[in-house]
Amino acid sequence: MSVSNTTDFTNPSTFILLGIPGLETAHVWLSIPFCTMYIIAILGNITILFIVKRERSLHEPMYYFLCMLAITDVVLSTSTLPKTLSIFWFNSRGINFNACLTQMFFIHCFLAVESGIFVAMAFDRYVAICNPLRHSTILTSHVVASIGLAVLLRGCILLLPHPFLARQLPYCRTNVIPLLYCEFIAVVKLSCGDIRISSYYGLFVSLLKNCLDLFFITMSYTQILRAIFRLPTKDARLKTFGTCTSHLCVILVFYIPALFSALAQRFGQNIPFHFHILFANMCLLVPPTLNPIIYGVKTKPIRDRMLWLFTHKRT
Template sequence: MSDSNTTDFTNPSTFILLGIPGLEAVHIWISIPFFIMYAIALLGNFTILFIVNREPSLHEPMFFFLCMLAVTDLLISTSTMPKMLSIFWFNSREISFSACLTQMYFVHSFSAMESGILVAMAFDRYVAICHPLRHSTILSTSVVAKIGLGLVLRSGILTLPYPFLARQWPYCRTNIIPHSYCRHIAVVNLACADIRISSYYGLFNLVSVIGMDVFFIAVSYTLILRAIFRLPTKDARLKTFGTCISHLCAILILYIPDFFSSLTQRFGQNVPLHIRILFANVYLLVPPMLHPIIYGVRTKQILDRLLHLFSHKET
């Protein structure tokens, strides 16, 4: 490593991403499952978008929200994976200061957007189960578009302080980021200044966005379960609850790694660094990979269209 990476400076022109510190010798092997997961995420989410766009019968709120989720999954994985793979394959570790802050903004913005979309999908399930006759009126196409715009604005505005706060700190010790992408807390920890504002805002953002989203999802499912238990037969209850399984799986695979990754980054100093970074990477790769698989298998309309598409090609 050159001396310029460790000598004093005020504003670095570039940062150095280490990938996964402590596991540099096996970067090439780690890249294999990462690349496979990324390829599956690309294929699966583009397939969802293609099927919904091609089939007019799927132009409903549930599938519009699913398309929003697919686009967000594509963006969040693509904002990190190309650079990550270049580190693993070509040892290309440099990233400009501006590019690092841009990546930071998009990663956190798309993460907040993805969480918001799950709230919108929970609301869609609530309306479909609790107010089925008013579903098309409550969730009209214009309302769905306004919800999507609101989610974009919320995530974009709440994430703006991240790069602005990171830019104002002096980086006078090192520009080496012990991470595989420019995560907010990993970058500001390099600053030789009191970064409590950045740390507190990151925690506030985690609680206000993810915390509130989980709260609204919990409220929606409380009302949904109350409506399900009022149904007259067990078969009706199971069938109605079955329409929520895909969404519940999507919630679990997003929030469990997210909470673990966020909390260990701030409070898990006893957790080995490479474990923390692996979880941070899993959070960006596993949900985009699994969401289209879950919805493709569990959603009859999509599965039927997918099977029809392949059978039509074979003939």
């Protein structure tokens, strides 16, 4: 399929995902780390789900939220990696217009869902440390399920306008997207119409989601740290803080690369374009890959259960 930058059309039936310009000859080699990380993400998150389901002692709010995070990571990575690998392996760059809009929705929606789950997990840690005697009465199974549903609905409601805004725009310049996946702003920038509403709404959603979620997470951990520093002994402080380390590591893995990517896109004019594309994909793939590893290493009940499973199979 030829790639044209001057095609005359309105609402194309197909977009072309350009891949990584300048690194076409390295696509097969790049597919190795991408495929490896995808396999780790799928197997790792499925393992987390299996362990929590099988181990009744893990049927607690913290691990329910962890299962929500695992499901979100599976959906998020699967939204992008199969198409990315088809580009690397088979040079299959074409993507149906409706499929592109669907991919766009799932990527942005589940990024919002993941951010919301981090807020829920921070609230769980706040209640567990600052109000331990009321933890089981505040975060009942019904409340946890309601929080999960609210986080999912928030993501769907906020991001559902994206594909509709992109669909109504006229496309008469090009159908080539210089990325490995359909990203909202990258798609609407191809339009020859007025994209101000789409741009403003995209910026509003990004600020609302990231700034508001980071605010609540910061407030939760401010109260958690205050409670920890009031504990009488150093051992008690370290033990209590240790229950939060996995969550903090996962938050850093999610937000720091995303922040760096946003800053690089706006102020990194001297950074090669292929680096922007690679890093944008890493922001979608690295968190789903590292989250189960971090929780497997940092969370003792999950680590012990995983070790038991492996040793039990060997015996």
